[in-house]
Amino acid sequence: MSRFFLYFLLLAISFEAAAQNKFTLSGYIKDSKNGETLIGATVRAEGKGNMATQSNDYGFYSLTLAEGSYKIIITSIGYTEKAFEVDLSANKQTDINMDPAGKEIEEVVITAQAEDRNVSAARMGVEQISIKEVNKLPVLFGERDVVKALTLLPGVKSGGDGSSSFFVRGGAADQNLILLDEAIVYNPSHLLGFFSTFNSDAIKNVTLYKGNMPAQYGGRLSSVMDVKMNDGSNKDFHVNGGIGLISSRLSVEGPIVKDKGSFLISARRTYADMFLKLSSDSAIRNNTLYFYDVNVKANYQLGKKDRIYLSGYFGKDKLGLSDLFGLNWGNSTGTLRWNHQFSPKVFSNTSLIYSDYNYDISIHLASLEGRIQSRIRDWNLKEEISFYPNAQNEIKIGLSSIYHTIKPGIYSGNVTLTNQPDNHSWENALYVNNTWKAAPRLTIDYGVRLSAFSVLGGAHKFYVLDEHSNITDTLMYPSGSIVKTYLQPEPRLAANYRLSPKSAIKAAYSRNAQYLHLISNSNTSNPTDKWVPSNNLIQPEVSDLVALGYARNFKDNMFELSIETYYKRMSNQIDYKDGANVVSNEPIEPQLLYGKGRAYGVEVLIRKTKGRLTGWIGYTLSRSEKQIDGINDSKWYAARQDRTHDLSVVAIYELSKRTTLSGTLVYYTGNAVSFPSGKYRADNQVIFLYTERNGYRMPAYHRMDLSATIKLSKPEKRFQSELAIGIYNAYGRENAYVITFRENPEDREKTQALRIALFRFVPSITYNFKF
Secondary structure: OHHHHHHHHHHHHHHHHOOOOEEEEEEEEEEOOOOOEOOOOEEEEEOOOOOEEEOOOOOEEEEEEEOEEEEEEEEOOOEOOEEEEEEEOOOEEOOEEEOEOOOOOOOOOOOOOOOOHHHHOOOOOEEEOOHHHHOOOOOHHHOOOHHHHHOOOOOEEEOOOOOOOEEEOOOOHHHEEEEEOOEEOOOOEEHHHOEEOOOHHHEEEEEEEOOOOOOOOOOOOOEEEEEEEOOOOOOOOEEEEEEOOOEEEEEEEEEEEOOOEEEEEEEEEEOHHHHHOOOOOHHHHOOEEEEEEEEEEEEEEEEOOEEEEEEEEEEEEEEEEOOOEEEEEEEEEEEEEEEEEEEOOEEEEEEEEEEEEEEEEEEEOOOOEEEEEEEEEEEEEEEEEEEEEEOOEEEEEEEEEEEEEEEEEEEEEOOOOOOEOOEEEEEEEEEEEEEEEEEOOEEEEEEEEEEEEEEEEEEEEEEEEOOOOOEEEEEEEEEEEEEEEEEEEEEEEEEEEEEEOOEEEEEEEEEEEEOEEEEOOOOOOOOOOEEEEOOOOOOOEEEEEEEEEEEEEEOOOOEEEEEEEEEEEEEEEEEEOOOOOOOOOOOOHHHEEEEEEEEEEEEEEEEEOOOOEEEEEEEEEEEEEEEEOOOHHHOOEEOOOOOOEEEEEEEEEEOOOOEEEEEEEEEEOOOEEOOOOEEEEEOOEEEEEOOOOOOEEOOOEEEEEEEEEEEOOOOOOOOEEEEEEEEEOOOOOOOEEEEEEEEOOOOOOOEEEEEEEOOOOEEEEEEEEEO
């Protein structure tokens, strides 16, 4: 590895040597109204090759050009194009303030991408959606949700009603890396999945990489959902929020020191529990059902070259049945970042990151009194340096070190379970990535990530199993000692070749390794699912993904067409044995089996981006399968998230300057499930017989959602307000949430299937305001 970095350093030096008589234009790109930095804004120098670059995640840009005079043009969707002349005879730092494109635009548009980005970007399988679009889409219970908006795009499949889980290109729910200001969010759901943890009022940017992620990301097989929070206005104080039928939210932002620092506080809470208290039935009145979350962020510019950020998220769910049962769970994250500009060509980001997810179950029954607690906690130190040697290359070098602590279960009271000791592990990574404009028509993004996962000793037990998965020995290691280290190189490559100014072909390959695994027997992420690390028996999951694509734009980028096909091969896939007891606290290792997986498919996206009518049609044809010795006679079988067809239609129509109508239509093949194929009696009890793993299908799912957003104030007024009215599942389709089986009480020889649906018609109304 040292030779690799020596070679890279020499390569960087050679770039510098070749850059004699060249100078660098650099700085930050910001919104002129509130000082928010803009991500992905394009900076182009006209003449002498039309060199261009984009602002990074912190709004910083760097463009190295030969000495001379240039016209610099800056573009960003949602903002008026800006141009200025520059005589570049020395390095020059120029901060650029962009004006929103028209008085009707009241919010920062989070997708600051070029109009032809789907054609020009090197990477494929990257999805971005703007908060402006999210705010116009029909939503459940009137709560805007970026996760559910992303599931309307091809290759991203929803976990269904009552779930915030999503599946990307055949991967399981735990194979998605979800980041909020660089901190890992382990359970992105509220109220058992009806809401996600992301409050749209606090979000600046959302990017989803569907497997072909750059080398700076790692730790999951299928995708990365990278969410960046708003910084807060450094110009003026603002308050905005919304009042809905079951939830409300409020955000406050403003300058700490004008033009130098700002803060943001955003909070929301549901109040379904308040309606329960109106019931005359004490059994209902004393129940608890609500969540709250708070996003906070502050930043301050120490000087022209230094800025610090501090951000945090705190969320908690409470579910209780009178005084008999309680389930509380929540996420907490914190990120302290320091941005430093070493030179016009070198930008550094240093982060100290904290993540915490925990749940707490309390039981108060006559025969059982107890409490069960579990937690996963991370401390992460990350350093990344961005190097812009010339206009053709953007290089990122970095390292990450994460210390994981998992508390499998702490039990108190008269419960018969025994406490499980903490499990410790250490995950490290070094990476380098370069975006190289190899030729006017060819862009290549390549890199490598070297990840290492060390299993650490302590009070946790390690087991030795025989060929029948019986425990033959138990091993103990001193606290802090390294029991085993897994080392995995993860190469990444993506290329884009422009066939014409309006079309391109793309190809990509990536390898990813995953060291933490969610042990679950359901399609959705439940609060009590177990996260387990790789150890001496559970090996890291590894995937190899290849993808090909074609992109074309029509009518001055008004219409976009993207077609992508992929094949993913996965090793060390995990599943339960038949008959495993998934809720016990016995050692999990003897209950698991390991094998391989594969996922493949075709994704088609047709999008209209301009005009009064905008929206998209997304379609995915795919398969996701596993082959594990000991399951399904060792034959290939469908993974739980396997769906053959997935179709989404989204339409947004501006009826007038004040009224916007929107609608979505969703259809997909039912999930693969295990249904009984027979039954027998034992001690006068009916026992159903399951023979084929995931050999059946739930009924096909489809629904239509409709909404209208009406602005109640004129654009020039300081106080802005709107009314959002919607209906979820407009034609009342009773989609199956779960299907259970029982003996027919009228004919014991027959079996009844009981279909349970969560929703029919769900109306919503929300009043939003901003001043």
